Amino acid sequence: MTTSPVLRRAVASSFLGSAIEYYDFLLYATASAVVFGKVFFPGLEPGLATVASFGTFATGYLARPLGGLVFGHFGDRLGRKRMLVLTMILMGGSSFLIGLLPGYAQVGVAAPVLLVLLRVVQGISVGGEWGGSVLLSVEHAKSRRGLWAGFTNAGGPAGSLLSTVALSVTAGLTSEADFLAWGWRIPFLFSIVLLAVGMFVRSRVEEPPAFVSAKRHRIPVVAVLREHPRALLLGIGTGLAAFVFQATLTTFVLSYGVRVGHGRQDVLDALTISSATAVVGVLAWSAFSDRVGRRPVMFAGAVLIALFGFGLFPLVRAGGDAPLVLALVVGQGILHPMLFGPLAALYAELFATGSRYTGASLGYQVAGLGAGFAPLIFAELQRGSGASTVPVSVTIAVFCAVSAACVLALRETGRGELPAEGS
Numbered sequence: 001m002t003t004s005p006v007l008r009r010a011v012a013s014s015f016l017g018s019a020i021e022y023y024d025f026l027l028y029a030t031a032s033a034v035v036f037g038k039v040f041f042p043g044l045e046p047g048l049a050t051v052a053s054f055g056t057f058a059t060g061y062l063a064r065p066l067g068g069l070v071f072g073h074f075g076d077r078l079g080r081k082r083m084l085v086l087t088m089i090l091m092g093g094s095s096f097l098i099g100l101l102p103g104y105a106q107v108g109v110a111a112p113v114l115l116v117l118l119r120v121v122q123g124i125s126v127g128g129e130w131g132g133s134v135l136l137s138v139e140h141a142k143s144r145r146g147l148w149a150g151f152t153n154a155g156g157p158a159g160s161l162l163s164t165v166a167l168s169v170t171a172g173l174t175s176e177a178d179f180l181a182w183g184w185r186i187p188f189l190f191s192i193v194l195l196a197v198g199m200f201v202r203s204r205v206e207e208p209p210a211f212v213s214a215k216r217h218r219i220p221v222v223a224v225l226r227e228h229p230r231a232l233l234l235g236i237g238t239g240l241a242a243f244v245f246q247a248t249l250t251t252f253v254l255s256y257g258v259r260v261g262h263g264r265q266d267v268l269d270a271l272t273i274s275s276a277t278a279v280v281g282v283l284a285w286s287a288f289s290d291r292v293g294r295r296p297v298m299f300a301g302a303v304l305i306a307l308f309g310f311g312l313f314p315l316v317r318a319g320g321d322a323p324l325v326l327a328l329v330v331g332q333g334i335l336h337p338m339l340f341g342p343l344a345a346l347y348a349e350l351f352a353t354g355s356r357y358t359g360a361s362l363g364y365q366v367a368g369l370g371a372g373f374a375p376l377i378f379a380e381l382q383r384g385s386g387a388s389t390v391p392v393s394v395t396i397a398v399f400c401a402v403s404a405a406c407v408l409a410l411r412e413t414g415r416g417e418l419p420a421e422g423s
Contacts, residue, residue, distance in 0.1 A: 010140040011151050013205045014133040018155025020198045021129045024095035024191050027163035029251045035184045039103040040112045059116050060123035061372020067127020068361030075132050075357035076220040079207050084132040091125035092195030094118045099188030131361030138348040139208030149344035150286025157278030168268040214353035223355040231350040237406030239367030241399040242339040245305050247371035249332045252378045260317040270325045277333025282341040289342035294414045299407045301338025306400035313389035349413035
């Protein structure tokens with residue numbers, strides 16, 4: 001398989017940019033499960049502190065559709081590359097500032113307020129990043145759009161891998177008291193180094209020819225709502241289960257695993273292993289969707305995730321490291337990528353070039369609200385059900401049913417050219 005240097009640079013930029021963005025975004029997710037409840041909400045009982053911590057986590061997802069709308073608008077008007085440079089600066093800067101934030105013990109209620117504000121900036125940034133990264137690869141590609149777009153989604157678990165390794169290493173080198181006092185800050189401060197690397201790679205990328213010659217809409221979101229309303233709604237529904245299950249594995253299971261007796265370090269190590277397998281899984285299923293189509297792979301993924309949701313928590317609480325690792329590797333490394341991997345190409349293929357950044361970003365980021373609220377919903381379900389995980393598994397299955405139905409209602413997008421204006 002031969003690829004042009006331009007495509008290789010675009011794919012490398014998409015993967016690295018996505019990995020760096022999600023390192024910062026998911027670092028917060030991991031920290032919200034194991035640190036923030038104690039640092040920023042120390043006066044609450046543990047269950048409520050977890051709910052409050054996941055609440056700040058959710059604000060980042062609430063801001064993501066806004067980021068998708070704003071950056072999608074200017075990305076469709078001014079260019080993909082300019083917006084991607086700006087999103088990277090915003091994400092790296094806000095993560096670095098989180099690493100400098102004083103805790104509740106130092107400044108009181110101002111600490112969680114500042115934390116939420118910086119989380120909103122993170123959400124706006126990642127809301128604009130994903131769509132542009134996918135389009136850099138898809139619009140440069142001549143074939144195998146699933147695989148090339150999949151590198152952007154593979155950046156997600158790669159970023160999760162980086163973030164969990166960073167927190168795991170820091171936690172392993174410090175005592176519990178030191179980790180809560182200052183150790184957790186080191187991975188956030190390291191964001192400034194990743195920002196410098198990402199900016200260097202991104203500066204060498206060219207605008208896709210498809211965008212250069214595309215029709216410009218004065219208000220791209222109007223074009224999306226006028227020309228592709230059905231595609232937008234079905235795309236949102238298709239992505240819901242992927243995001244709910246993603247948050248289940250990368251955030252809720254961390255908190256749940258510690259509560260049922262696993263060591264914090266053991267849970268982080270298991271997530272590190274599963275994140276590494278997820279990078280391979282995303283690329284493999286994305287490439288396979290180029291052969292058999294997006295719909296068969298994603299429908300099978302939704303069904304299997306619904307079933308696995310009932311076995312996930314018994315495995316986590318079975319005791320020992322092996323069942324925990326097995327649960328996360330099967331969930332994050334095999335099943336979740338079936339639904340999540342082809343999603344990048346699917347969203348890009350649903351919209352015409354002149355409004356593609358806006359449409360793909362809105363579809364993906366609105367669906368991403370499922371990930372923002374899932375840990376909060378699950379924590380509340382457990383508080384109201386005597387710590388039973390059955391309601392959580394049922395909720396996952398319901399979201400999977402919605403996504404499976406939307407996949408069946410969509411046309412197959414994996415074959416043929418990217419859609420022209422008005423199609």
